[in-house]
Amino acid sequence: MKSAYTAKKLAETTGLNKTTIMRRAQKEAWPHKTEAGNGGKTKHYLLSSLPSDIQKKIAEKSTPTSAEMLPVLAPEAALIALRKLTDFPDTSLAGIRDTRIQTTEHSISEKDLKNKKFTRWVRIIQEAERAPAGWKKRAWIENVALRHEVDWRTIYKKLKKYNSQGLVGLTHRKSTRKTPKVWTPEAVDFWLGMVLKRSHRKISKDSLFKCLKIEAHNRSWQTGSYESALWWLKKRLNPQLLALQKGGLRALDNTLPPILRDYSDLEPFEILVGDQHRFDFWVVDEETGEVFRPECYMWQDLRTRIIYGIAIDRRYDAALMGMALHIGIRCFGAFKNIYTDNGKPENSRYIIGIMKDMRALGLSVEREIDYPIDLNGQDPEEIMPAFVMPGEHRRAIVKNAKAKMIEGTNNVLEGIMRNRFLLPGNVKRLTAPSEHQDIDQKEIESLARSGKLTTYREFVLAMYLAADYYNREKTHRGVLKEWRGQPKPKSATPIQCLEACYLHESWRPVKLSDDAINILFLPRASRKVDRGRITFQGKQYESDALIPFHGNSVDLRYDPVDPDDILVFYQGEFVSSAELVEYSSMKDHELAERKIEEKAKRRKEFSQKYHELTSRVPDFRKYSNVPALEKAAAIVGDERRKKVAAQTELYRQRTPDEMEAEVAALEETTQAAEMQIRKKPLPPRPKYFLSELERHEWCFKYQKAGGELTAEDREWMEMHEAAMPADQREYWEVAREMGL
Incomplete structure (x- = not known):
């Protein structure tokens, strides 16, 4: 089993087609490293980031080289690899006594070390291997056997076991050890399967044991008492199997050890991780008086722990994600990678468009694969959560190895707002006692009635002040642990870590122009131009440059915070900015006269343009010189003769050859019409290409x-x-x- 595979090797190992492997790798963005060889550059896909079904097939058809490969495998693949390691140990380790793989079934216990017979044979083997100079091996072993009163042939057998198995070979283990004596082995396995079956998880064990007795009688199995059945459950079942029964793969992952990682090898803003959060505060809308809980989307840098960007609104959506990135890129410069979950807003056209434009500017975007890990009770600032390289997509969950740090940041941010800025309006905790919940609920109602509840604008200002306090003044233990420079300070804040990277690690921010930022992150929409105007979100926008685009669909970029004007693009090319329409008035005569003059000016411009283009071109049509009366008589005669000839030709009897020719012509006409219907329109050529x-x-x-x-x-x-x-x-x- 290797750490990386090419597409060809994966196809040979899994039995799949090479093209299928390559298409899936491209679609799911498998991480890879490119290496140059005799045939050119080749992609090598990392084993640790391959999908679980591919890992499982690799584990079934190959043998793991060492136990160190197990933690990077998916659970089902790791179980298969562990079983192979246990049953078929690596022969390359046979000659190295102190590096053999030992399991609970084949290892030395403290009980063995206290066994006099075991320690006696250890001394005999050690003495047998240290033959003095001038002694032949056979003579020396016979001498040792004579002094210890054992058969020399037994020493040879023990030496053989010791050379192949180490000290474990000197232990005395019965072949029937840990096997049932009263129970039939099949009955024990069947009993374990009955208890572990997911559909039986709500049935009591005594009821299942009664079913087992009936099944054992039908299959002629021997079973013991109910107490012995419970003993076998305690002996053979482990927490992982029980978690898999009760909670599926997510519960199983929570019982496996997490993969922790140090972020000190990253550059600032090399990887951003994002998460949405619903605040545990009630606020009031100053315009409508509605009481609600605001939501935000936050991006945090893994290297410095700086809150890169944060945006807030009533509800979390894709535009909120883009706004948070928009704020961060203006404050700190460009980033390299972002990791998001697989929720619906992240899959929207808006976010997909941002990803496409970022790649065109040399930035990169990756998706995350989420593995749930139980880290409850741990300090989010001290833990070093790991992310798994992007591969297959799964829906994000709360106990996420990568998002756990930013979830802890959300809690710290709320604590700053509550303890430093003293904001009221805390949400009641459903896990708190009922009397505590009643007090919290009554306080919220009282604050809302008296007008003391924090307004939405006040909450937004407090949130940004709390984020600035977190970046500049809040000491972070995780940043201090990963401090790379010397001397190491007693405490460190995220902004101090960024300053250290600037001064000592030669990191420099990457700035983008305002136009590039607007093209990247402003939300997008598509509308049709109607006589130089666009209707968007119930408002009308106009621009003289849009008048020639009447009836065409154009792309819009707009700022949700400042919707007074929008940017208009046609086929990827900027046209103009459109402003809100100024309505005329029935009483304001100056405004009405100005609007009439503007319309007359536009009409005059297009009339002059039309006259300039057509005045120099003569009329090339050839008119008839025949008198009108003769022309009418000729038309009537020609029309009558055509009808008679058509009727004669229609009812004329055809020959077989003519009949076949006409049928073939009809079929050809029908096929041509069907091909014309199925023919796809040619895609228009863009004005420019981003890549x-x-x-x-x-x-x-x-x-x-x-x-x-x-x-x-x-x-x-x-x-x-x-x-x-x-x-x-x-x-x-x-x-x-x-x-x-």
Whole structure:
């Protein structure tokens, strides 16, 4: 079992097709490292980040090299690998006595060390291996056997066991040890399976034991008493199996040891982790008087623990995530990677668009794989939670190894708002005693009636002040543990860690222009232009530059905080900014006259433009010189003759050859009409491409739809595919052949 596999090796090991492996790896973004070989660059996928079903097939068809591979495997794959390690130990370890793999079934206990017979044989074996100079091995072993009053052949047997198994080979273990004496082994296994079956988890054990007695009678099994049955459960079952029965894989993962990681090897803002949070505070809307609990989305840097960006609103959605990133990138500069969960807002078109544009700017985005870990009772600032490299996608849960730190940050942020800024309006705790809940609920109602409850605007200001206090003044034990410079301070804050990285680690922030930030993070929408105006969120926006786009769909970028103007794009190219429409008035005559003059000015501009383009062009139509009366008579005669000829041709008897020809013509016409219906429209060519990948995808789709590329695009596409790695070029060739 290796630590990394190529697509070809995975196909050979799992029995799947190589193309299937490559497509799945690309779709699920398997982490990999690229290495150069004789055939070019090859992707090597890490075993620890492969999906559980792939790991399971690898574990079934290969033998693990050491027990150190077990922690990085999925639970089902780790069980198979552990079973192979137990049953078939690695032969390369046989000659190294002090590094053998020992399990609970084959290890030395304190009871063995107190056994006189065991210690006696240890001394005999040690003496037998230390033959003096000039002695032959056989003579020396016979001498040792004579002095210890044992058979020399027995010493040879013990030496053989000792060389292959170590000290364990000198212990005396019965072959029937830990096997049932009264019970039939099949009955014990059946009893364990009955108790572990998930559908039996609510049935009492005495009822299950009665069912076992009936089954044992039918199968001629021997069983013991009910007390012995309970003893076997205690002896053979472990917490992991019981957790798997009661809570499934999530409960099983909570009983396995977590993978912890140190973040000191990261750069500032190299990895951001995000999480949404609903505050445990009630606030009041100053406009409507509604009492509600606000929600926020926060991004935190794993290296410095700085709160990178935070945004708040009534409800958490994709726009709130983008706003938090928007705030962070203006304050601290660009980031490299973000890790999000697999919730619906993260899968929205808005977030997908942000990811696409970030990759075009050289930034990268990864998805997380969530493994639940029970870390209750641990200090979120001291623990070093680990993240697993992105692979398959799962829905995020509360006990998340990666999100646990940021969940602790949410609690610390609320504590700052409660203890430093003294905000009222705490939510009652459902886990608290009922009398405590009643007091909290009555306090909230009293504050709301008296107008003392914190308003939404006041809460937003307090939240940002608390985030600034967390970054600049709140000491963080996790930052102090990972401090890399010398001398190490007594305490450290997140902003001090960032300053140390700037001064001692040569880190520099990466700034983006305001235009790039707006294109990246402003929320997006699509609307149709109606006579130079756009209706958006119940309001109308206008711009003179939009008048030529009447009837066309355009893309919008808008700021939810300042919706007075929006940015308009057409086919990826900026058109103009549109402002709110100024309505005319029936009483304000100056405003009405100004609006009328503006419309007249626009009408005059388009009329002059039309006249300039058409005045220099003559009328090329050829008019008739025949008198009107003769033309009418000719039309009537020609029409009558055409009808007679058509009727004659329609009812004329056809020959077999003519009949076949007409049927073939009708079928050809029908097929042509069906092909025209099924024919896909050619994708329009964008004004510009953000990346080479986007241009290659457009060329591929254009050819697929039946279009003919220009010589420039065709030459560029051939050169781009020639420069691709072999596996990537093979993927596009297969896609072109299969019509994907």
